[in-house]
Amino acid sequence: MALFRFKIIDSSGKKTEILIDGDSHSDAVQKLNSRGAFPLEFLGQASHMDDRGPKNIFKRDKFNVYEFTNRLAPLLRSHIPIEKSLGILAEGSVDPQTKEVITDLRKGLHEGKKLSDLIKNHGRRFPKLYSNLIEAGEESGALSEVIQELQRFLADSRETKDFLITSSMYPIIILLVTAGVFILLFTVFIPKFAKMFIDMGKELPALTQFMVTISDVALGYWFIWVGAIIGIFIFWKKTQTPGKAQDWWHKTVLTLPILGKLFETMEVCRFIRTLAVLIKNHVHLLNTVSIASRVIENQSISLSLSNVSSELREGKSLSKALNKSPFVPKVAIQMLQIGEQSGTMGEMLDEVAGQLENELKLLIKRLLALFEPIMILFLAGIVFVVVLSIFMAIMDMSDI
Numbered sequence: 001m002a003l004f005r006f007k008i009i010d011s012s013g014k015k016t017e018i019l020i021d022g023d024s025h026s027d028a029v030q031k032l033n034s035r036g037a038f039p040l041e042f043l044g045q046a047s048h049m050d051d052r053g054p055k056n057i058f059k060r061d062k063f064n065v066y067e068f069t070n071r072l073a074p075l076l077r078s079h080i081p082i083e084k085s086l087g088i089l090a091e092g093s094v095d096p097q098t099k100e101v102i103t104d105l106r107k108g109l110h111e112g113k114k115l116s117d118l119i120k121n122h123g124r125r126f127p128k129l130y131s132n133l134i135e136a137g138e139e140s141g142a143l144s145e146v147i148q149e150l151q152r153f154l155a156d157s158r159e160t161k162d163f164l165i166t167s168s169m170y171p172i173i174i175l176l177v178t179a180g181v182f183i184l185l186f187t188v189f190i191p192k193f194a195k196m197f198i199d200m201g202k203e204l205p206a207l208t209q210f211m212v213t214i215s216d217v218a219l220g221y222w223f224i225w226v227g228a229i230i231g232i233f234i235f236w237k238k239t240q241t242p243g244k245a246q247d248w249w250h251k252t253v254l255t256l257p258i259l260g261k262l263f264e265t266m267e268v269c270r271f272i273r274t275l276a277v278l279i280k281n282h283v284h285l286l287n288t289v290s291i292a293s294r295v296i297e298n299q300s301i302s303l304s305l306s307n308v309s310s311e312l313r314e315g316k317s318l319s320k321a322l323n324k325s326p327f328v329p330k331v332a333i334q335m336l337q338i339g340e341q342s343g344t345m346g347e348m349l350d351e352v353a354g355q356l357e358n359e360l361k362l363l364i365k366r367l368l369a370l371f372e373p374i375m376i377l378f379l380a381g382i383v384f385v386v387v388l389s390i391f392m393a394i395m396d397m398s399d400i
Contacts, residue, residue: 004018004020004028004030004042005018005040005042006018006020006029006039006040006042006312007039007040007041008032008037008039008040009037009038010036010037010038011038014039014120015305017036018120018121020032020120021085023302025309026384030366032321035113035117035121036061036111036113040143040161044102056168060176061099062095062097062098063095063098063125064098064248065125065126065127065154065362066154066155068089068098068101068102069147069151069154069372070145070151071092072086073144073147073148073150074080075088075089075142075149076143076147079144082115082143083106083109083110084110085107085111086102086105086106090102090103090106093230098319100153101122103121104118105118105119105122108121111358114135114138115138116131116132116134116135116138117131119131119134126297127154127290127295128275128294129153129274129278129290129292129295130150132278132280132283132287132291133146133149133150133167133277133281133283133373134146134147136278136283137281137387138283146281149277149280149281150280153273153277156273156357157170159275160357160361163361163364164364165255166246167364167368170368171368171371171375172375173373174372174375174379176217176378177380178375178379181379181382181383182379182382185382186211186214186218186219186388187215187218188357189221189386190211190212190214190215190386191212191215191219193390194208194212194215197393203396204393205389205392205393205396206383207388207389207392208392208393210389211385211386211389231265241300246299247299247300248359249254250299250301251296251300252299253298254298254300254301256371258363258366258367259367261363262360262363262364262367263298264298264301265356265360265363266360266361267296267298267327268296268301268327268329268332268356269353269356269357269360270295270296270354271292271295271296271301271305272328272332272349272353273349273350273351273357274291274292275288275292275347275348275349276346276349276352276353277350278292279345279346279349280289280346281346285312285318286309286312286313289305289308289309289312289318290309291338293305293306293308301327303394304324304325304327305322305325305328307321307324308321308322308325311324313358314330317337317340317341318336318342318345319333319336319337328357331352331355332349332352332356333351335348335351335352336348336349336352350398359363
């Protein structure tokens with residue numbers, strides 16, 4: 001399936017822009033009509049990256065799907081109807097944007113729409129699997145259980161994200177301090193020191209002169225550094241949109257020592273965790289694979305899984321279809337085969353996802369354990385060479 005962007009008008013006369021899945025343009029239009037929406041303008045086919053957040057990077061969307069699910073789950077467990085539960089959440093919401101989203105969902109329920117369809121209209125705010133799981137819960141009459149599963153899934157995702165952020169703070173501080181010291185040494189301290197010696201008519205030793213040359217290059221050719229920063233930014237932007245630059249970067253990043261394995265494990269873990277959640281909630285297998293594939297950002301990994309759906313249609317098992325991808329761990333295939341035989345595919349994939357998350361945390365710890373001493377030694381080395389060059393110049397000046 002692809003994503004199509006439309007400008008629509010709903011039954012209440014409200015005009016909005018939405019993203020909708022469809023096998024084709026006509027299929028997407030048909031889905032819009034079935035939801036009581038009329039497409040005013042087709043805005044083009046969108047990348048799956050487009051539904052992950054607000055378009056305006058300077059405008060922060062304050063709606064927090066994790067907090068929303070955490071507040072909704074206990075109300076549904078207490079057998080409070082979904083419409084009334086949303087009313088309670090709306091009344092207790094302090095943030096106007098969050099209240100607006102919840103009120104919109106409640107209003108749609110009053111109009112007879114399905115909660116899963118309403119959530120699809122807020123696709124940027126909810127994870128891709130959210131509406132599909134809600135739809136499965138609506139069809140099976142187990143909406144409360146599905147919301148609890150989503151609560152656990154979001155909690156696991158948030159825990160992994162928080163671990164990544166927390167673990168990265170100390171290395172980032174070291175990197176910033178190193179960069180700050182480096183800039184100060186070569187743009188402020190060394191030029192002043194060199195000027196003092198030149199004014200005294202002293203010839204600088206070779207090492208000191210080398211440090212001064214580096215400083216002169218850093219100050220005299222500052223536009224090169226500015227150009228390099230702009231170039232890196234432009235390249236990064238290109239890697240975020242489909243094209244040759246993105247394809248090259250996605251292939252290259254997987255070949256990097258340690259980092260490549262880290263990115264690979266992160267992507268595969270997210271894919272398998274999504275598979276587990278969808279299968280456990282009885283979503284059709286073809287839809288499960290289609291939805292789970294969209295959470296993969298790396299195009300090389302995504303391409304290796306592109307034929308899974310077609311092989312499932314041919315009657316092959318999920319384990320055999322996934323086994324053709326070099327990125328899916330063999331242990332995951334083996335446990336999935338056991339799950340297929342015992343009817344516990346979701347539980348087995350859930351176990352594999354847990355193991356991969358532990359492996360991911362271990363890889364991060366190893367990377368940080370390697371990064372921290374390297375940066376400290378690099379900083380110490382730079383300071384040592386600068387101090388040594390100054391000491392040699394002082395010795396020459398005093399004729400020792």
